[in-house]
Amino acid sequence: MPQAAAAVAERPTDVTARHTSGSDFAPLLRTMKARGLLDRRTGWYVRSMVVNAVALGGVCAGLFAVGHTWWVLLLAPVLSVLCARTAFFGHDAGHSQITGNRAVARLIGLFHGNLLLGMSVGWWNDKHNRHHANPNHIDKDPDVAADILVFTAKQARFRVGFRSWLTRNQAWLFFPLTLLQGIAMKVYGFRDLRRQTPRERAVEGPLLVVHLVGYVTLLLTAMPLGHAIAFAALHQALFGLHLGMAFAPNHKGMEMPDPDGERWGHLKRQVLTSRNIRGGALTDWLLGGLNYQIEHHLFPSMPRPHLRAAQPLVRAHCHAVGMSYAEAGLVDSYRQVLRHMHEVGEPLRVE
Numbered sequence: 522m523p524q525a526a527a528a529v530a531e532r533p534t535d536v537t538a539r540h541t542s543g544s545d546f547a548p549l550l551r552t553m554k555a556r557g558l559l560d561r562r563t564g565w566y567v568r569s570m571v572v573n574a575v576a577l578g579g580v581c582a583g584l585f586a587v588g589h590t591w592w593v594l595l596l597a598p599v600l601s602v603l604c605a606r607t608a609f610f611g612h613d614a615g616h617s618q619i620t621g622n623r624a625v626a627r628l629i630g631l632f633h634g635n636l637l638l639g640m641s642v643g644w645w646n647d648k649h650n651r652h653h654a655n656p657n658h659i660d661k662d663p664d665v666a667a668d669i670l671v672f673t674a675k676q677a678r679f680r681v682g683f684r685s686w687l688t689r690n691q692a693w694l695f696f697p698l699t700l701l702q703g704i705a706m707k708v709y710g711f712r713d714l715r716r717q718t719p720r721e722r723a724v725e726g727p728l729l730v731v732h733l734v735g736y737v738t739l740l741l742t743a744m745p746l747g748h749a750i751a752f753a754a755l756h757q758a759l760f761g762l763h764l765g766m767a768f769a770p771n772h773k774g775m776e777m778p779d780p781d782g783e784r785w786g787h788l789k790r791q792v793l794t795s796r797n798i799r800g801g802a803l804t805d806w807l808l809g810g811l812n813y814q815i816e817h818h819l820f821p822s823m824p825r826p827h828l829r830a831a832q833p834l835v836r837a838h839c840h841a842v843g844m845s846y847a848e849a850g851l852v853d854s855y856r857q858v859l860r861h862m863h864e865v866g867e868p869l870r871v872e
Contacts, residue, residue, distance in 0.1 A: 546788040546819070549838045553820060558831050562824040566610070566619045570633075573606050577637070581739065584752075588744030597752050601759035602807075604703075607633045608640070608764060609809030609825075615646045616821045635728035639736065641710030643717050643725050653821055657777045657794040664772070669698065670862070673777065677865050689870050692863035699765025700758040707733075767807070770798055770854035771814040774861030775847065791818035792839055796847040797832070798854050805829065815846065 553559050580600050587593045611633035613619055614626045630642035648663050655661035659673060667676040670691050680688045687694065710729055714722050740749035776793045778785055785793075798804060798812035805812060805828075813828035816835050823831060839846040849857060 544786055544788065545838075545842045545844075546786065549788070549819070549835065552834055552838070553823070553831060556830070556834070558827045558834075559820065559823055560827075561618070561620065562826050563620060565824070565826050566613070570610055570629075573603060573610065577603050577607070581743075584739065584743035588748060591748065591751075593744055593748055594752060594755055597755040598759050600756050601763055604638060604756075604760045605763040605767065606809070607637050609811075611638070611640070611642060611645070612649075612809070613825055615642065615649065618822055618824045631724065631728060635710075635725055636732055639707045639710070639729055639732035641713050641725050641729060643721050644710045644713035645706075647713070647716075653818060655778075656791065656818060657772050657775060658780065659777060660780045665777070670695070671865060672773065672861075674865060674868060677869055680869065685869055688866045691866050692859045695769070695859060695862055696762070696765065699762050699769070702761030702765050703757045704761065706761075706764075763807075766855075767809060767811050769858050770796055770849070770851070771811060772796065773858045788819070788839075788842070789844065791815065792835075792844055792846065794818075796849060796854060796857075799848055799850050804851065 577600075580596055580603060583596050584593060587596070610619075611630045614629040614633065617623070617626055619629060620626050627642070630646070634640045634642040634645065652662050652664045657665055659665055659676075665672045667679070669687060671677050671680065671688055677688050707729075710725075714726050714729075717725060736753075740753060743749075744752065772794055775796055778790065778794070792815055795814040795818050797815050798808065800808075800812060810825035810828050811817065813832055816823065816828045816831045819835060820831065836846050
């Protein structure tokens with residue numbers, strides 16, 4: 522796309538140290554609109570989703586071809602990667618990146634989330650939209666609420682018993698726990714049905730059941746019971762790990778707004794709480810564009826293929842207004858996350 526390509530090479534022409542017309546974010550928004558970076562890329566998404574669907578079909582065919590041997594376990598990592606791709610499409614649909622038609626976007630989300638993955642799109646969108654509205658806000662962001670893990674020293678002080686042990690060791694347990702993330706998200710989806718309206722529940726519930734029955738039927742039809750159990754365990758664990766590795770570097774260890782302090786503006790709220798991951802096309806593919814977390818949070822409806830073009834514009838704007846812009850390599854980002862988790866649990870280790 523010519524406009525997107527040009528945006529990579531150019532700095533925004535309307536960015537200065539401070540703007541008198543509107544907020545610090547307004548000039549950046551105008552720049553993105555002028556470059557066409559907020560225009561949807563429906564064709565790109567259609568092609569990508571078709572390729573992903575064909576690949577999923579190919580893996581299913583492979584299960585029947587080699588399901589009677591233990592070689593079938595080699596397909597589990599492949600399927601986990603494709604399932605992560607499927608989740609990314611559901612995520613993008615929820616942000617209206619694929620289409621502005623809400624009904625069509627919901628259908629895309631239901632297909633990729635509920636039907637293909639057994640993950641409730643209603644649960645995900647409710648939680649994820651609250652996260653986007655107030656990232657890293659301890660009272661408003663569900664992603665930093667104290668649960669199995671905690672994210673602040675204040676949260677850690679209230680941990681007792683087994684939860685105290687979890688917090689003391691959460692840095693070591695972080696990635697092992699992500700092996701359960703795929704299954705946990707399915708459970709959360711079923712639990713969320715109680716919150717949903719009868720109309721939503723009538724659609725989402727049956728789709729979740731169809732996925733579960735279809736997944737079990739596929740495995741038991743394609744391979745012996747022992748193979749099926751081993752395949753499901755490996756597939757779900759690697760799927761959860763993939764999602765955990767995609768989401769973990771985005772906000773953990775970044776600034777957290779003071780609930781009693783002044784309310785941050787949109788630019789500050791989204792930029793200071795987010796971390797980008799450096800990398801090339803492979804990183805973009807594996808992380809589903811979430812490596813451009815700052816740009817994604819500033820412009821949630823920006824299509825994934827435009828995020829790379831938007832990055833230098835956002836970085837330049839942040840530098841112009843004197844705001845820090847966090848970037849890290851993939852391995853270093855995990856190091857920062859684990860260091861933060863370790864420091865949060867430190868007070869409990871010295872008691």
